[in-house]
Amino acid sequence: MANLQDLPLRDDLKGKEPYGAPQLSVPVSLNVNENTHRIPEEVAIDVIGRLAAAVLDINRYPDREFLALRQALADYLNAEVHTGSPLTTNNLWAANGSNEVLQHIFQAFGGPGRSAMGFDPTYSMYPLLAKGMGTDYISAPRGERYELTPDLIRQQVLKHKPNIVLLCSPNNPTGTPLSLACIEAAYQAVTEATGGVVVVDEAYAEFGSETSVSALALLENRERLMVSRTMSKAFAFAGARVGYLAADAAVVDALRLVRLPYHLSAFTQAAAEAALAHSKLMLSTVADISLQRDRIVDSLRDMGLDPFRSDANFVLFGGLADSEQVFEALLERGVLIRNVGIPGTLRVTAGTESETTALLHALREVLGR
């Protein structure tokens, strides 16, 4: 077998590491922000029925435009947002996870000679996706306790003139919610600076508090604004790989230029349509997960730790002398969480009530508190 160094790899990929959150078999796995609840049996049965129907036609390519799925996604979002004109299939796009949606965006709007800007610490895939398309990644700072303000965003966008602005709302790995004023400021500034695009990554939108409003409300008359979502988190459908995007119909036309033909398999489409037909039931665990998140925040404070404000299904917390040692000690007790590389901090996903109890028990034991 050859080594990577023996291959004529692209220069800009040399020395890079692939995405690699550990996949370990442990009793309590709270490291990649999945919904740790199984999907309801009623939905599972519907999924199986539709997969069975799909297999009968599996000799044929699937619907390349996945129109039934786009309609189901439009219906789902329209039930949530009542401002502006309702979204139609022309406003919806989907791919194998929102990571592939983001990749399509980089393929269509990034590339050599162009740049994308994120506010770090943010989702670790942004620089990797940028790199994969030969797009420069600009790392902009966040304010106090990882918060963003319209002024900070405007100043950074005007300074660096990116072609793509990436706003993660709420932000992974910090949990920080983002106001609509921040998104409006980013759009206004990038319009002045380059005429580039703004991508709001709302992977965790369903876990937001009642005061948090989706950027979907801003889509009307902003043809370079895109809102990406995923079925991997609140929807408990990570294994199916379905992410999607809402934007102006022209954006969807642009993404169609770069997708591979038939990129969403007949099985993926059938499974996602089944899940969306039961969206209320699929989201029935969200309230409890948010409760467990708040319980984690309160308990961490009781332990003298420093949790950051989170509107997602995870909590980043500081106040650790040696985060890697705490990570390892939890793992020895069967609890896997995440060291995202911010000194003195760890990130943990809010799971079921009993997983949360196990996590808090193990953490108290490790810290002796």
Ligand SMILES: *Cc1c(COP(=O)(O)O)cnc(C)c1O
């Ligand atoms: C988990 C996550 C995603 C979702 O990825 P999928 O490819 O849809 O599974 C997207 N963005 C952020 C910030 C995430 O944390």
